[in-house]
Amino acid sequence: MSSLLVIRHGQASFGQDDYDVLSSLGRSQSRQLGTFLARRGVAIHAVYSGPAKRHQDTAALMIEATRADGATIPDAVIDASFDEYPxxxxxxxxxxxxxxxxxxxxxxxxxxxxxxxxxxxxxxxxxxxxxxxxxxxxxGSLVSPTASSIETFAEFRERVRGGLTRLIEAHGRGATIAVVTSAGPCAASLTLAVSATPVETIHQSLVVANTAITELKYRDAQDITLYRFNSVPHLQSRALVTHR
Structure with a gap:
């Protein structure tokens, strides 16, 4: 079987002028993730990143740390399918x-x-x-004629599901794919394997930790199993585990 690792970005700058910047802890979390993957012998065949700066920087630091530990990992490909909900x-x-x-x-x-x-x-x-x-x-209970440009939840979920399905179809059996994104897409990825209402998906997104791994195992796009959700084995101290 193949593995799809859906990873939330490191801690960003909540409450600051620019949220889309990793904090010093967020940068450390990202490096620790890369070191963990290298030392566990996880061979990653492809890396994708959402378009936000926090996504790209997390991916870059993870890749840098993985390579520093002697492992091979490709550069990240930016994919707008994996942006956060609005x-x-x-x-x-x-x-x-x-x-x-x-x-x-x-x-x-x-x-x-x-x-x-x-x-x-x-x-x-x-x-x-x-x-x-x-x-x-x-x-879907919020309706406003002036909000037509704001992505709906259904559009968000299908954007993420479509992007992940495309990756699954593009990479054959035995592959391990990493996608660095935000909490929303991490939660939305669960719906490829398990049933969840829209509100349940939102609630799941609010508990995803920074740099947490959600792993899906798959044979093809019709045979996907949830293996783990919101896992942070690379963060050895509770003080390193953050949600905002």
Whole structure:
């Protein structure tokens, strides 16, 4: 059988001006992943990366560390199929209206408004609302005539599934393919092997750790099995395991 390793990027810069930059810890996580793969003797035949800077930098650092440990690994190929779902666009477009319309719990909305000067509380309340808004987006209950350019959940899922299916069909049996992407595509990849509702997929995406590996085993595009989800064997300390 062949293996498809769907890997989330290293820790990015949540709460900073540019989220799409790996933190120093994120860079270390990426290198540790590459060293782990080399020392475990995982022969990777192809590497693909989503288009974001955090995807490409994670892939580059993983590859660099793998080669530094004496293993052979090809350069990454950039593929837009593996970009993240449009979380920031969805939040920016829908959150203010959902708060004004009372569709966000009033207590949560008030905590969010009052937390602007407290970064820790602000982050906690933002993440709680993030979960609510993305779940509504996934189930298709957010409708706006001015949001036609925002990718729907169905479009996102089919983009990722289509990209992964294309890779499976392009690489024969015995291959190991690595795809460096974001939490959303990691969760969406599960739907190639197991059933999950749109909201379940969103909830799964929110627990994916940085540089975690989701592995699918396959014979062909119709015979795919989930082998492991959200695995971080390369991170030997709990302090190294992050989600944001």
């Amino acid at each position: 979380a920031f666009e969805v939040i920016a477009h829908y959150l203010p209206a959902l708060i004004d319309d009372g569709m966000i719990p009033a207590v949560l909305a008030e905590r969010y408004r009052q937390s602007a000067l407290d970064p820790v509380t602000h982050r906690q309340t933002f993440e709680a609302m993030f979960r609510v808004v993305l779940a509504r987006w996934a189930e």
